[in-house]
Amino acid sequence: MNPxxxxxxxxxxxxxxxxxxxxxxxxxSIGLLRLPTFFERVHAPAIIATSxxxxxxxxxxxxxxxxxxxxxLHPILIALxxxxxxxxxxxxLMRASLFRARKMGxxxxxxxxxPLPADxxxx
Numbered sequence: 001m002n003p004x005x006x007x008x009x010x011x012x013x014x015x016x017x018x019x020x021x022x023x024x025x026x027x028x029s030i031g032l033l034r035l036p037t038f039f040e041r042v043h044a045p046a047i048i049a050t051s052x053x054x055x056x057x058x059x060x061x062x063x064x065x066x067x068x069x070x071x072x073l074h075p076i077l078i079a080l081x082x083x084x085x086x087x088x089x090x091x092x093l094m095r096a097s098l099f100r101a102r103k104m105g106x107x108x109x110x111x112x113x114x115p116l117p118a119d120x121x122x123x
Contacts, residue, residue, distance in 0.1 A: 010066050017059030024052035038097050046090040053082045 006014075031044025057079040064072035101108045 006063075006066055010062065014059045014063050017055050017062070021052040021055030021059070024048050024055060028052065039094065042090055042094055042097075046086055050083050050086055053079050 025048065028045040028048030031048070032041050035041045035044060057075045060075040061072060064075065098108055098111075102111070
């Protein structure tokens with residue numbers, strides 16, 4: 001059974017969305033490789049992965065909706081899970097890296113979850 005042919009506007013729109021998502025994913029990968037420190041490298045894939053995922057999901061929703069003749073929302077579940085889990089994973093990775101850097105004595109921002117002891121010289 002052959003799938004139904006899509007209109008030219010739909011094929012172009014789907015192709016643009018999927019290629020934009022692929023280009024964004026490539027950009028995040030390049031950022032992961034090129035940026036010098038861990039804290040800079042973490043941002044490129046985390047932010048861009050979500051954007052790339054949404055572009056590909058919009059293309060998938062359009063394709064499957066036009067192919068089936070009804071609104072297909074199941075690809076949105078994938079994007080929602082990625083949009084929720086990517087920032088959480090990034091936060092945990094960054095906190096672990098900050099903890100490790102503090103233990104090694106590197107110059108990183110102070111911990112803001114515990115107040116610093118008061119300086120007796122400065123009232």
